[in-house]
Amino acid sequence: MTIKNITILGIGAMGSRIAKNLLNADYNISIYNRTEKSAVELIQLGANYFDTPIQAVSDADLVISMLTDDQAAIHVWLDEEVGAISGMKAGAIAIESSTLSINCIANLSEAFDQKNISFLDAPVLGSRPQAEAAALIFLIGGDKKVLQKVKPLLEQLSSATYHLGKSGHGAAMKLAVNAYFSSQVAALSEVLALMQKLDISKAQTVELFNQLPTTSPALQGIGELIASENFQPFFPINLVEKDLGYVKNFALQKNMEIPTISATHTSFQSAIEKGFGEDNIAGLAQLW
Numbered sequence: 001m002t003i004k005n006i007t008i009l010g011i012g013a014m015g016s017r018i019a020k021n022l023l024n025a026d027y028n029i030s031i032y033n034r035t036e037k038s039a040v041e042l043i044q045l046g047a048n049y050f051d052t053p054i055q056a057v058s059d060a061d062l063v064i065s066m067l068t069d070d071q072a073a074i075h076v077w078l079d080e081e082v083g084a085i086s087g088m089k090a091g092a093i094a095i096e097s098s099t100l101s102i103n104c105i106a107n108l109s110e111a112f113d114q115k116n117i118s119f120l121d122a123p124v125l126g127s128r129p130q131a132e133a134a135a136l137i138f139l140i141g142g143d144k145k146v147l148q149k150v151k152p153l154l155e156q157l158s159s160a161t162y163h164l165g166k167s168g169h170g171a172a173m174k175l176a177v178n179a180y181f182s183s184q185v186a187a188l189s190e191v192l193a194l195m196q197k198l199d200i201s202k203a204q205t206v207e208l209f210n211q212l213p214t215t216s217p218a219l220q221g222i223g224e225l226i227a228s229e230n231f232q233p234f235f236p237i238n239l240v241e242k243d244l245g246y247v248k249n250f251a252l253q254k255n256m257e258i259p260t261i262s263a264t265h266t267s268f269q270s271a272i273e274k275g276f277g278e279d280n281i282a283g284l285a286q287l288w
Helices: 013-026 036-045 071-078 102-115 130-131 144-156 169-197 202-209 217-228 237-253 260-272 283-285
Strands: 006-008 030-031 048-050 062-067 094-095 118-121 136-141 158-165
Touching: 013 030, 013 036, 030 036, 030 071, 030 102, 036 048, 062 071, 062 118, 062 158, 071 102, 094 144, 094 237, 102 118, 102 169, 102 237, 118 136, 118 144, 130 136, 130 237, 136 144, 136 169, 144 158, 158 169, 169 202, 169 217, 169 237, 169 283, 202 217, 217 283, 237 260, 237 283, 260 283
Parallel strands: 006 030, 006 062, 030 048, 062 094, 094 118, 136 158
Antiparallel strands: none
8 A cells, every 4th residue: 555645633742743754754744733823834844734634634545643632532533524534535544643542442443444444543652752753652453454554654753663452452552551650750759759858859869760770761761850840741741640530430441440540640630730730741749
């Protein structure tokens, strides 16, 4: 399958960077966003802007969605009047790269099956720097034969792609990674505050922790951000809380208690209540 025409639905912090990389690779790019104001730079670079999803996908060989949450995804794909699913041509492939709930992915997958449109859930690991550097990691659920058709393109945007099984498995793993990592960030934030009570500075604690095998490279970076009080929103607290809520709801459906993740969710909710929602995940430390 030759992919030349690509539509990006949602050109926020991540989608805009993906679109720019694809424009630089000489693909024909169409874009949809809720507001045209965010599209000015991409339009100047050669992207075609459309006011509705259904218009944006009419010529697309591949459609990639990068949206905020379940509600946005359902509207953009499935809205009866302007939903992209109704405008896709025969043989086109849909990829959902937003971080959504497992139930939402199941609903989308069923809708695409009914339309006989190939669909992959392929959320990404990485934030703005990785998107800009074409170094994302794709976590993919869905038919492996469909993946083979788009894998060369995904490899142009990523440092790795992982096929995790059937539809929904990519979304599930993305939520698992975010829950695992945010729990570590919460624990680190509390420990740094506790050490300060003993007059051991954040910088001193982070310096030691970052020499230990118990501290992952990602958590090393978070510690440095907390120590320097740099909360630039690469992964905003609002989105962390949203993802933890999806994990909690899924666990509830499975009659499973997840006390650590639930406690972490409460901390991120408190951060939003305190006005830190737009800050980076490291900004959780401001609670203490």
